[in-house]
Amino acid sequence: MYLSNAMEKPLLEFTEKGIYCAKAKVYIDPWKPVDNAIISHGHADHSRWGHKHYITHHSNVPIIKHRLGDITVAGKEWGESFTVNNVKFSLHPAGHIIGSSQIRVEHKGNVWVFTGDYKTENDGVCVSYEPVECHTFITECTFGLPAFKWTPQREVFENINQWWYENKSEGKTSVLFGYSLGKAQRLLKHLDTDIGRIYTHGAVENMTEVLRPLVDFPKTVRITKETKKQELIGNIVIAPPSAHGSTWIRKMVPYVTAAASGWMTFRGARRRRAIDKGFVLSDHCDWQGLLDCIRSTGAEKIICTHGYTEIFSRYLREQGYDARTEETQYEGESSELNTPDGEDIKIR
């Protein structure tokens, strides 16, 4: 166990610009412009515009370049360490989306890990989460409530494909909502193309094009002004949630909508959005997943950043952890369909 000097500043601090390592003068996923930023993954609440230097996993480089334009960015390998002023940093797979990393920070034997967003299940698209031993674990807890329990994705995709198949036999177009970075690729990777063709909204297609060199995805067809309504029938359309209720989607009539999100656990969540069907599928940990990950890091100090932080940290304290909450500006899996969760925020 690492004994910290009471007089010493903590290795990472929560400042108004973001999580800060004063010793290395480096920020982690900052929300205000800084000089040096290490970025966990490409969603907009974690990778913001306006930093001078970005460091991130190399598979995230094309993503943030696509989103943020001409930035100065250095790509790193998993586990490749780099030292700034005696502080050692390295990136480790978080399993959230392609290129998503946990960020490990070590100084004089004191190890902190920042998870960004993460999930335990191998989604077949990105590199799986790997537990990293540490003393202090900064974790998200978007779904940090015992009500959240994911079913294996194989079952979820069986249901999604079944739903598509049924819509097709009724002569309808299936419209499936998922964020254009991450969820959309996970969905299209596992769709059964024997049923029909996969069409994409422009935002989804653009992002998928960026990722094709990294992952093998099935063929997709971009929806353009020329796309005929008739050719969509029986096929599936992957669109960002913000497309729901837009004029763009009215072109698809007759269509059936579905959303794939952890929030679909709640009966009310689907109904409120006036979506026909909800599939529980998340790129975050469920309750048990969070607890298992925390245990596997061996950490004694836990800092909860976003999600049901108060509730989750209280539970952890009762389980004997030294757990607390810090306010950040991360949003987790947005519970609101029309709220852009990062990737759908417009690019400046």
Next chain:
Amino acid sequence: MRKFAQLIKTLDSTNKTNIKVAALTEYFNMADDHDKVWTIAILSHRRPPRPVNTTLLRQWASELANIPLWLFEESYHIVGDLAETIALVVPSTSSSTDKSLTQFLEEMIILKKKSDQDKKSYLYQNWKALDYYERFVFTKLITGGFRIGVSQKLMTRALAKSTQIDEDILAYKLMGNWDPSTISFQKLILEENESDFLSKPYPFYLAYALEGEVENLGDVSKWSVEHKWDGIRCQVILRNNEIFVWSRGEELVTDKYPEFESLIDVIPNGTVIDGEILPFPKGEIGTFNDLQKRIGRKTVSRTLLKKIPVVLKAYDLLEWKGKDIREKPFMERRRLLEQLYHKSFNTTNPDMANISDRLPLYISETMHFDTWEALTEERELSREKHSEGLMLKRKDSPYLVGRKKGDWWKWKVDPLTIDAVLTYAMRGHGRRSNLFTDYTFALWNESEDGEKELVTFAKAYSGLTDAEFRKVDNWIKKNTLERFGPVRSVTPHHVFEIAFEGIAPSKRHKSGVATRFPRILRWRQDKSIHEANTLDDLKALII
């Protein structure tokens, strides 16, 4: 049970009425007769009494889920539905049951009398044996009604499709007192049985709010106008020397309003009056706030009876001399009602001098206007008269079933409004469980030592668009001052225009004022908190 759970799932997972009706019709076509009776009972709020109280349910569910009770409570608060929370947190299985809906309900009726230990093992056994959705439905049967967007009307429509019996006749058959555990589907729905109809009210005819300009209703002379009284809409039934009082919620409330027993002697058998129960303190119509003191009480003390007596304000006559006269034109029914009204006084107390001896029966005066302008002026007087506005009824209209457009319209007065400051927020329930959508509002008041302070006066949770709720929610999360369980206090910063229907002095409220139906009218982003109204401004609205 599997079929019933599947039905509930289908109903719950669509917003489309025709899909709901189709699912219900299909269920009524294939389900076992007794399961049908129970389904009708459940969807018309006639479930058996709750066999296990919710405190025990919460405790046992958290034990089975192996989580502390506080964590269960927090989860419940976020999920917003007890049965759903329980179904989510207890360990999941994928097994299913062959037991019928009727069997489950019969078990639940017996369960009520059993020991806590037996109840607990019954629940554990079923929670462990049912898949997620069946578990949810099973628990829902224990805890309460299904709020799945299926009105009794919709259910009746499906039943009509399945049985080929007229929808209005079915609505009538389903009213009143019947016990799902003893009645058969044959007897409840299929048989014609006059003797059962003794206590049965007629389905209420309800008006829609007026759309557009009142002039668009055409010829003003074709309309009869009344004030819209703010009490409890009811039917008073006199048959076979018995009186039955039904509220619009189809609740038999005869015992709550013993005042009406005196009507037995003066109103002939075979009479059904549609009217409004109104509070009548100090010999005049009171506010809804007065009536609220009576509503919750099953037995009424003599002091309360004296302090807040109630009267019936009669609107309409539905049955006369044992005959259903709903098809007759409104003016004809009114003529009979007025006859009845005058006659009943002649037989008892001709001089009507002594108010306390007076029958608790009044008539809602009808008015006739020559111009829409004159009618509009009358509406302006509503608040003074303690009415909510006007009711417009076509003179030749029959008494229809349910909410129908065309013949009757309600034209309420515009609500009162005040600008107030957002001070506390709570997460919404059910479909809004991830957003802070339940707000508390405050007004300025000068305390005794001359300090200006914000005093809470109302809670409201409707009136903003989803986009506005998201914005406010986001702001709340970043501007929380303190957390008290699910409630957060926030920096006083935002001003909202709050609308409400009525206002009355109240000792129970910190502000000293109770408002009726408060809701958010607009987000006043143009106003700073110092421009919000004061408590004195609010009190000035009390008539």
